[in-house]
Amino acid sequence: MVVGDVTTGTDVLVIGAGPAGYVAAIRAGQLELDVTLVEKDAYGGTCLNHGCIPSKALISATDVAHEARYAEEMGIHADPDVDFGEMVDWKDDIVEQLTGGVEKLCKANGVDLLEGTATFVDENTVRVSHDGDGQGSETVSFEHAIVATGSRPIEIPNFSYADEPVLNSRQALALESVPDSLVIVGAGYIGMELASVFAKLGTDVTVIEMRDSILPGYDDDLTRPVRQRADDLGIEFEFGYTASEWHEHGDDGGIRVLAERAATDGGVAAGETTDTGDALSLEADSVLVAVGREPVSDTPDLAAAGVETDERGFVETDSQARTSTEHIFAVGDVAGEPMLAHKSSAEGAVAAAVIAGEPAAIDHQAIPAVVFTDPEIATIGLSEAEAIDSGFETVTGQFPFQASGRALTTGESDGFVTVVADAEAGYVLGASIVGPEASELIAELGLAIELGATLEDVASTVHAHPTLSESVMEAAENALGEAIHTLNR
Structure with missing residues (x-):
């Protein structure tokens, strides 16, 4: 303890007030535990x-603006x-209301x-x-601790977020004006969501992706409508490249982003238009780096508490969120x-x-898992391939x-809608x-999985007409060979 410190004690110490931490703190309070929640930035987290x-x-x-313009x-x-x-x-008012x-x-x-900022002693x-x-x-002493320090945007070499033209997702969402042109590094869910936002605001958007398609990890049949909509919005793609550096260009504050051929096995998708050489040069007002997020596990000095992390910095936990130190738990992105917030x-x-026992x-x-692109993508449970690999004989609808x-x-x-x-x-x-409202429609199928419902259960549940949810029923x-409004397989 440092001389002059105030010392307090608590049953449960929660570090981080994001969706993991504040929920843990509130639930612990409801269970009549003495709880202290430490947050260094803002309640609600990232x-x-x-x-x-x-x-x-x-x-x-x-x-809203885009739909009105093209209706x-x-x-x-x-x-x-x-x-x-x-x-x-308007956006900031919503944030203030929710965090308050x-x-x-x-x-x-x-x-x-x-x-x-909490650091383990x-x-x-x-x-x-x-x-x-x-x-x-x-100084705060505790009987149990919950580490919920979240994650932060990954920074790539030569693209420091301290440089004004280089943006991470947080900085992009805090812009005060719309850039005329924007290069986005990464075609994952963050890159694609923000590409759509800025394209609809009139920005010329170019996306650099090291792999050969958008939204890696999602099946092509799911990403195809999103890619088509992005093309309609005028978003340009450069596949098979990694951003290597940037420098100032011109007298108007613009930049030039340089990219090199990515060393991947996937190559470049057939029919894609890319630079014919080994390097690519793109001019823009700003560059948004959206290549993923990494756990914030360094700042709390977890080693001082005997908490182990893996090679990527994630805290290792068991099925009850316990870490290698039994009375210390880790939840959320850091785990x-x-x-995902939910x-x-x-x-x-x-x-x-x-x-609480x-x-x-x-x-x-x-x-x-939901991607709020245009249109939205939502998945839950096993894909058909995953189900087969797990030993199931499957039927799909x-x-x-x-x-x-x-x-x-x-x-x-x-x-x-596809059901397995x-x-x-x-x-x-x-x-x-x-498709439309995928993020909302997926909940019914999540409940079906949790309850052990069958295809017949879902199909025999009367859905209101006309609604999008009827598509789940159909x-x-x-899958049962009984669809009315589409040809049965």
């Missing part, structure tokens, strides 16, 4: 302040005037809030350093893939329950949104959706 919420706000706002087939002729400053203010709500909920559930003590001159620090919250609730364990079999009356009336009919089930018993094993009916 998700509420710099990621999920602000990005979805901008996606929604730009969708001629509905008899609507408009050319919306987008005030980006007002749009940003998190703080109020924590206090209402008896959680003690402590602002600062040993396996039962942390030191919390307060920001600002003369603020000092204090490994998938880095997965993080579920783990936070489990950790709190375990500490309740039976709880993490079950990752039915965690949805699919329903196209082009056969959905509700989808057609919204003007968004690209995509489909065990052929013998009919249990739903997984599903994938690309996909299940298609």
